[in-house]
Amino acid sequence: MGYRLPDLPLQVLLPHISRAEDQLARLDERTRRSPVGTGFVERGHFFDSAASMWVSGELVHVEDLVLHDAHMDVRTPTHELVIAHSILRARRRIATTDPGWALSDAGISALRGRTVDAVTEREGEGTIDEDNGGGALDLDTGSGDDEFAQHFADIDAVLARSERLLTQHNAKAVSAPPAKVDVSGRDPLIYDQDWDEAERLSRWRDAMSEADVLPPSLGASVLWDAWETLEPLQRQHWLGSMLIGSYLRSRGKVGTHLLAFNVGLKAIGRERRRSPVHTTRLIAFLDALSSAAEAGMKELDRLGQTKDQMERRLRNRRSSSSLPNVLELVLSRPIVSAAMIAKAAKVTPRGALNLVAELGVREMTGRGRYRGWGIL
Known part of the structure; x- marks a missing residue:
């Protein structure tokens, strides 16, 4: 059963649509x-990844995600952290x-990890060319050397015995009943074999054709509601929010970045997001778009003010100073460590601490070890 779009009460939805359209623009x-x-776009990736896990009921700290992305974990990564890094x-x-790539067949397949490596598709790779001997040594068995002749006789005997054993095994396999093979290659203990992802994705694409005639924000809300209702993917449900962001890019509503939709979705109560009333769910998703846009503009204000303040410390600095690199790193990450600063500025860990002190970045962890600095 596909996703059915009921008659929309535009009089009720219009204020929320207008607000979301204005905030996104x-x-x-x-x-x-x-x-x-x-820096705002890069930071948004981290915040939205952590928010996506929060919406699904899992807690992942942003600082752990930043350190894991930089291959500088302070502890063994958890399963939830690995998923957040995949997001x-x-x-x-x-x-x-391109804006519409993620919504195409190739894009969705690539994001699901179903693409085939081109290297494995090469025909004839690793085989032996029988015409030229495959680069093997050309041994002359007719040289008259008795020692080599004995060795080849032993090899022929082994090959003949192996061929007899294989023939007997094949005869038993033919008489036995054929075993059931899962052509999809998925473990039935993990995946539901009756869950037809291709069919569900097709139904979701049908809803996209209906959403295209609506305003971008309302169309995105309809697509999100269809994704939540149909649940096309068993183990990658988090992909839906990114497809919604890509849809807004393809419609030209948010063309500069991929909207951190889950950041706004955190501000919406679960009883509204999971309401049995269709109109209530659409209003909740429209309000989530507005909340995400408002949070993004506040983040832009905060980053702009911080950059103005820190750039004052860069005045009268020599051209080879490492502070500009540290400033760019701080603006593009929610939190930075001494090791990350040392790697970006190509200095020692002690030198990284000196740069942090000169730049005046606030310490956020409150710990003596594995300290982190960032912008609040």
Whole structure:
């Protein structure tokens, strides 16, 4: 059964649609003109990845995600942290491609990890060319050497015995009943074999054709509601929010970045997001778009003010100073460690601590070891 879009009460939805459209347009324009737009976009990937896990009921700390992404974990990564990092990498991949790529068949297949490596598709790779001997040594068995002749006789005997054993085994296999083979290659203990992901994705795409005739924000809300209702993917449900962000990019509503939709979704109560009333769910998703846009504009203001304050410390500095690199790193990460600063600025850990003190970044962890600095 596909997703059915009922008659929409536009009189009720119109105020929420207008607010979401206005907030998204303002965020997109401010990001385009902001001098900290690049850092804002990169930070948004981390915040949305952690928020996506929060919406699904799992807790992942942003600082752990940052350190894991930099290959500087302070503890063994948890299963939830690995999933959050997968979300982070998927967001980066979508943000660097064409707006409509993630919604295409190739894009969804790539994000699901179903693409086939081109290397494995090469025909004839690793085989022996029988015409030229495959680069093997050309041994002349007719040389008359008795020692070599004895060795080849032993090899022929082994090959003949192996061929007899294989023939007997094949005869038993033919007489035995054929075993059931899962052509999909999925473990039935993990995946539901009756869950037809291709069919559900097809139904979700049918809902996309209906959403295209609606305003971008309302269309995105309809698509999100269809994703929550149909649940196309068994183990990658988090992909839906990124597809919604890609849909807004393809419609030209948010063209500068991939919207951190889950950040706004955190502000919406679960009783509204999971309401049995269709109109209530759509209003909740529209309000989530507005909340995400408002949070993004506040983040832009905070980053802009911080950059202005820190740039004052860069005045009268020599051209080879490492402080500009540290400033760019701080603006693009929610939290940074001494090791991350040392790697980015190419200095020693002691030198990284000196740069942090000169830049005046606030310490956020409150710990003596594995300290982190960032912008609040």
